[in-house]
Amino acid sequence: MESVRIVAKASGVEFESLFDPRPDAISDTARRTLRRWMQGHLDRPHPQLGRPGPVCPFTGPAIAKRLVWVGIVDGTDIDQDRMRTVVEDMVDIFPTLAPQDGAGSALRTTMAVFPDLTDYDMIDAVHQAGKDQFVEMGLMLGQFYPGCAEGGLWNSDFRPLDAPLPMLAVRQMVGTDYPFLVSRPNHLSAYLKQFAPAVPSLVRTDIAERIAS
Numbered sequence: 001m002e003s004v005r006i007v008a009k010a011s012g013v014e015f016e017s018l019f020d021p022r023p024d025a026i027s028d029t030a031r032r033t034l035r036r037w038m039q040g041h042l043d044r045p046h047p048q049l050g051r052p053g054p055v056c057p058f059t060g061p062a063i064a065k066r067l068v069w070v071g072i073v074d075g076t077d078i079d080q081d082r083m084r085t086v087v088e089d090m091v092d093i094f095p096t097l098a099p100q101d102g103a104g105s106a107l108r109t110t111m112a113v114f115p116d117l118t119d120y121d122m123i124d125a126v127h128q129a130g131k132d133q134f135v136e137m138g139l140m141l142g143q144f145y146p147g148c149a150e151g152g153l154w155n156s157d158f159r160p161l162d163a164p165l166p167m168l169a170v171r172q173m174v175g176t177d178y179p180f181l182v183s184r185p186n187h188l189s190a191y192l193k194q195f196a197p198a199v200p201s202l203v204r205t206d207i208a209e210r211i212a213s
Contacts, residue, residue: 010088010089014072030165049160062109071110071111076117083123140170143161143168143169145161145167149162
């Protein structure tokens, strides 16, 4: 039985389940490295995390349901335009992934991994440029790479985005993302639109501006 692959239209990158149960499904080094990091780090407690539980509480359930999709973008000739194209492809792919509703829908994740990339500033630049658009769509765009200095929510000395490979990840916005969005009015307004739909848009905007100011 062959694993299911999704070929991105613009970039041509192939996305497939990272946790395909077949023993021969994950043969390349990048995917093996990513699996070890997710299972051995994200899905485990950490003494510097600042709270109990695993580093990412969604990782374990997402692994169990095989809802982590990964595309490997090999090569050193990657520029920001190429990276943005891959990210835009993830926007198109994400809504097609099952399940599209219910509790499991919040566990879906797509990752674009750039194993040969050494200019990590490019990851930060593409993340920063695309974050507003993703938040408006009810999605979260995350950046990860070796040595990422972004501090943790519960302990500023913890580095949750320090990963063995440079990558950009897309997932659905969830209610617990509030602390990551409260500092910018447009992000908080998008959060309220997602989780407080009964609140009129003008009121949402006012609340967001007051809280973020």
